[in-house]
Amino acid sequence: MGRCPACGEWNTFKEAPSQPKSASASDSSALFSSISSGVTPMPLSEIDCSGEQRIRLNMSEVDRLLGGGLVKGSLVLLGGEPGIGKSTLSLQIPLMQSSLRTLYVTGEESSSQVKMRSERLGGEASGCIIYPQTHIEEVIQAAAAERPDLMIVDSVQTMFTDRVDSTPGSVSQIKEVASMLLRYAKQSSVPVILIGHITKDGYIAGPKILEHIVDVVLQFEGDSSSSYRILRSIKNRFGSTSEIAVFEMTGSGLREVTNPSEMLIPMHEQGLSGTAIASTLDGSRPLLFEVQALVSSAAYGTAQRSATGFDARRLNMLLAVLEKRAGFKLSAKDVFLNMAGGLKVNDPACDLAVVSAVLSSNFDYPLGSDVCFAGEVGLSGEIRPVGQSSRRAAEAARLGFKKMFLSTYTSSDFIVPKGLEVVKVSDIPALVRSLFKA
Numbered sequence: 340m341g342r343c344p345a346c347g348e349w350n351t352f353k354e355a356p357s358q359p360k361s362a363s364a365s366d367s368s369a370l371f372s373s374i375s376s377g378v379t380p381m382p383l384s385e386i387d388c389s390g391e392q393r394i395r396l397n398m399s400e401v402d403r404l405l406g407g408g409l410v411k412g413s414l415v416l417l418g419g420e421p422g423i424g425k426s427t428l429s430l431q432i433p434l435m436q437s438s439l440r441t442l443y444v445t446g447e448e449s450s451s452q453v454k455m456r457s458e459r460l461g462g463e464a465s466g467c468i469i470y471p472q473t474h475i476e477e478v479i480q481a482a483a484a485e486r487p488d489l490m491i492v493d494s495v496q497t498m499f500t501d502r503v504d505s506t507p508g509s510v511s512q513i514k515e516v517a518s519m520l521l522r523y524a525k526q527s528s529v530p531v532i533l534i535g536h537i538t539k540d541g542y543i544a545g546p547k548i549l550e551h552i553v554d555v556v557l558q559f560e561g562d563s564s565s566s567y568r569i570l571r572s573i574k575n576r577f578g579s580t581s582e583i584a585v586f587e588m589t590g591s592g593l594r595e596v597t598n599p600s601e602m603l604i605p606m607h608e609q610g611l612s613g614t615a616i617a618s619t620l621d622g623s624r625p626l627l628f629e630v631q632a633l634v635s636s637a638a639y640g641t642a643q644r645s646a647t648g649f650d651a652r653r654l655n656m657l658l659a660v661l662e663k664r665a666g667f668k669l670s671a672k673d674v675f676l677n678m679a680g681g682l683k684v685n686d687p688a689c690d691l692a693v694v695s696a697v698l699s700s701n702f703d704y705p706l707g708s709d710v711c712f713a714g715e716v717g718l719s720g721e722i723r724p725v726g727q728s729s730r731r732a733a734e735a736a737r738l739g740f741k742k743m744f745l746s747t748y749t750s751s752d753f754i755v756p757k758g759l760e761v762v763k764v765s766d767i768p769a770l771v772r773s774l775f776k777a
Contacts, residue, residue: 370479371526394488394530397436400586400595401428404570405555406578409489412528413577414521416495416550418535418543419559424568424586424593425534427460428559429491431592432532434462441466442487446473446497460592473507475500475516479523487529492520494534496544513545517552550574561681567602568593569682583621600738603628603680609708613700616711617692618731618743619684625727625734627711629679630689632696637673648678649693650685657694657716664720665767667701688725690716691744694767695774704775709741720767722746729754732761744770 343351393408402408409415419425426448433441434457445453450469457464468485472478475498482490492498498516499507506512517533524531533553536544543550543558550556556574561567570584585599596602604616604627613632618625637643646654654676661667674697678684691714699706713731715723724746725731735743736756745753747765755761764770 370476371522394439395436396432396439398432398595400584400597401432401570404557404572404578404582404584406575409530410554410577411530412524413530413554414517414524414552415530415532415555415557416535416543416553417532417557417559418537420537423559423561424588425559426493427456427588427592428570428586429493429532429534430457430467431460431462432491433467433489434460434464437463437466439466440468440485440488442468442470442482442485442490444470444472444478444490444492446471446492447494459590473497473499475519479519482523482527482529489530489532490524491532492534494536495520495549496536508544510546514548514552517549521552560683565681567596567680579623581621582623600625600627600734603682604738610705612703612705613696615692615696615699615706616708616740617684617689618711618713618735619686619688620725620727620731621686625731627735627738627740628682630692630696631677631679632693632700633673633675634669634697634700635673637671642669642671643673643675645674646676648681648683649676649689653690654693656718657690658697660716660718660720661694661697661767665771667698669697669701672701686725687715687723688713688731690714691722691770695744695770698771698774702775706774707742709739710744711735711740711742712744714744714746714764716767722748722764722766722770724749732756732759735759744773 342349392411394411395408396402417425417429430443430453433439433443443453450471453469468487470478470481472481478498495513495516496508499512500515500519503511503515520531520533523529538544554576555572558571558573560569560571566588568586568588570586572580572582574580585596586593587596613634615630616627617630618627620626644651644655654674658669658674662669676693692712694716695706695712713725713728715725717723728745728749732743733756736759740759742760742762744762744764747763749763762773764773
């Protein structure tokens with residue numbers, strides 16, 4: 340073109356050579372050539388999975404949550420609120436398992452910051468390699484050179500690649516970075532742990548495809564102002580998704596709580612109304628905790644309903660059952676419900692404890708501190724049985740409880756532990772007669 344279409348001048352165009360793209364962006368095969376796995380297609384009947392190897396992290400609760408340890412070549416996503424303990428846990432893993440050669444990629448902190456935190460946490464740091472880098476191509480090249488047993492990336496939102504023309508943390512960047520790390524993990528058989536931020540709504544930041552790409556999704560829960568943390572398995576291709584691990588945040592890092600029931604048992608004087616102990620089952624672990632309820636006259640005309648750690652719609656349903664089937668007038672009263680310890684409960688077995696706590700507060704009649712409950716409440720007011728009642732009862736007896744309320748329709752193979760009295764109730768009126776017969 341001889342004439343410039345903008346200014347109208349002639350012979351003002353000059354030839355300029357185009358900037359060549361980086362090798363990492365133009366040739367992806369070159370980046371992964373040194374870590375090729377040599378996998379070939381083979382019939383399903385000939386695949387042998389009996390020798391599946393897992394990497395033990397020397398943290399019993401995390402190993403149990405993962406289904407027995409980290410599977411080689413797996414991609415794990417660890418999410419949680421700021422300050423909840425994600426970076427602390429990810430650094431404790433290599434410090435507590437010094438025999439594990441770990442490449443710790445930090446995109447948010449400097450090497451000196453990580454060093455100071457490791458000194459506070461303690462442990463053996465000889466097997467941990469710190470690499471402050473955010474360019475994912477250089478990270479993969481460093482991993483191919485170091486050949487670690489485990490790689491930790493903190494965080495995935497800070498990583499970027501030259502293949503995508505956008506800022507770090509954008510949807511396209513996160514998706515491309517996760518895909519490259521997945522390819523590295525599968526070809527090298529090195530497990531990769533990704534730290535991910537969450538949004539204000541409590542979801543992991545970035546595209547939803549990020550959770551589809553990874554093999555395991557773990558999420559930290561709990562109030563940052565409290566010392567207790569709950570690590571919950573949301574997705575796990577190699578184990579159960581109904582498991583939780585409880586930690587306590589201390590000055591020297593996260594401490595595993597092997598018996599969380601002991602920390603959730605009442606921490607107040609006896610004789611208080613509006614409290615009941617629920618026996619729930621989270622995965623394979625029975626868990627006993629306190630349900631707190633407060634019923635008072637509505638001060639502003641319209642009754643309030645508030646639930647912390649419990650589904651508010653289910654609370655409204657249980658209150659409607661109490662009013663319709665048992666004749667309790669709660670429509671003109673405020674009802675506040677709280678699950679002690681910052682727990683978020685989804686087990687229907689908590690219904691019986693919720694109803695008992697509400698009735699206890701309504702009558703201002705304290706329930707015994709050695710009484711626990713496990714049962715689901717139906718719309719007709721019946722008490723329905725819950726699964727694995729024997730395990731719940733065994734945990735209650737071990738913690739010193741003397742009486743447990745269950746459904747009349749509990750399975751016939753239920754085993755009553757020694758020293759535990761089991762009271763079976765069929766509906767809400769039967770529960771009221773048993774609780775407040777005095």
